[in-house]
Amino acid sequence: MGDPLFAHGVGLAVLIIAIVKVVVVFAVLMVAVMLMIWMERKVISDMQNRIGPNRAGPFGLLQSLADGIKLFFKEDLLPDKADRVVFRLAPYLTLVPAFLIFTIVPIGGAVDIAHHAFDLQVADPPMGILFLLALSSVSVYGSMLAGWSSGSKYPLLGSVRASAQMISYEAAMGLAVAAVVLEDHTLSTRAIVAAQSASVLHWGVIQTGIVPFLIFWVAATAELNRPPFDLVEGEQELVGGFHTEYSSIRFALFYLAEFMNMITMSAIMVTLFFGGPDGPGFHFLPWVWPILWFVGKTFVFLYIYIWIRAALPRLRYDQLMDLGWKRLIPLALGWLLIIAAFRVDDVWGFAVFAGCLLAAAALGQSIRVGQRRRQIEAETTGEGRAARAAKQVQLRALAARSEEGGAR
């Protein structure tokens, strides 16, 4: 249990190794974010028949670095009505969880340097995957406080949207994680990976049936505010969402956090559902292969994120909420029950499966009845488009009159 590094107490060498691990992971993540930004721009421009960044460095590789330096030296604006402390704090509140979640991801097997064996993973806490849920629920604060502290209307609207969206999808995400925990009997990420390492058939995605993976994927995309769930920063409605008022290095921090979150979530998906660093290894440099497998699997997910961004249109707000609450959460809950019942025995499993089908039918029927009723109400009270417009005009006139009254 736990990292062999701490098996013999904590000495100076152990402390140094731990610190080096943190620094190395942080540096690698930073470079990965830079490359990721470059890749996103390049791939998107390929898909749109453009050339994309091609000035700084070979193939424009240094473009993100140039942008970073530019942003660093730009003037740092602080809006007049901003809450100074919180406005400065918010970017860090988004960045720190993104990095911390990555610390529980097992990158490779164990290595042995100078008689100190240690895992290629920054930390392997016994609560493991709960750490992911804890930090992803904390990362709401970054966008929420950024919008509020700007002291401006559009950021506030954006941040309310962001926090509502993140809270809604957290439940579905947690239930999808619970399915994996149920299958692998452990919370520790390293043990989860170890439980999947026997063969491809033992990977979480197959063991849990593909549904929890799909739910986790959709929920993670919504947590990241990535397209098609990026209505937090819907340009047509909200300017830039919660970071409208941010500029220079603070804006860069938000941007960095977004991409770091993307890498982290891809790595978590690989860990939970695709065996993490699991894959065929060879005798030549045995510790390198797991890392390569891990990086390769993560890369596939990163590419798919870019692809989705180029391909799918943005959801409407009510569609987003319907998808989260009426479809993903019931589905995740039902699937979890079915998995748990099949662990008891097959009779229970099929019984619960039938029960879940019945519940799903009832839920679908109730959603349909609700929609139908709303439709009938709209027809009988004449709440069509014309009536709504008339009501708007009436409301506006009333508001104007009351304002006049107030002014007098």
Place this chain on the structure above:
Amino acid sequence: MGHLVLAATVPDAVTFAIAAVITVTGALGVVLSRNPVHAALMLIMTLFGVAVLFVEEDAQFLAAVQVIVYAGAIVVLFLFVIMLLGVDRLESLAAEPMPAQRWVALGLGVLGLAEIVLLSRGKWPLGAHSVAGTVNGAGQQNVSVLGKALFTTYLLPFEITSALLVIAVIGAVVLARRPRTAGTAEIEDHAEAEDT
């Protein structure tokens, strides 16, 4: 706690000291901040400090749940209410709504502190009388021990609590749901507001 042998290692002591400072600073901040949003942020800091202390005590699950439930959900709700109701302005504390409350608070605070001191002298708060056994059991993880206790010994209280929560949710939905008999309700509300 004279009968306890304090066998804290140096890393343990350092962690405890840092977490304690964070917790107490946050608690003071909650009370002393004039701005409700700052107070809520300080509350998060306290919750994190307490979570670290839980980890220090090998109560990993409690630490995670503390952050997920309290920092991740409840304080978010606080912030929602503060932001949406627009009470995030500085309030004047000069006008005291209840004149006696400061003295009552002081008295109750002292009473609470005395109770904690009294309790900590016995072995009851240390879990010696607990039915569930120790936090970690013999070679078992904290989570599995807790899970077993919840779903065997304490199953009834657990289920009753969950039923209570469901009742609360249904109650909230019933209260929040407005029957849409006429589409003019909004306009009438507005007109009433104007009249008054």
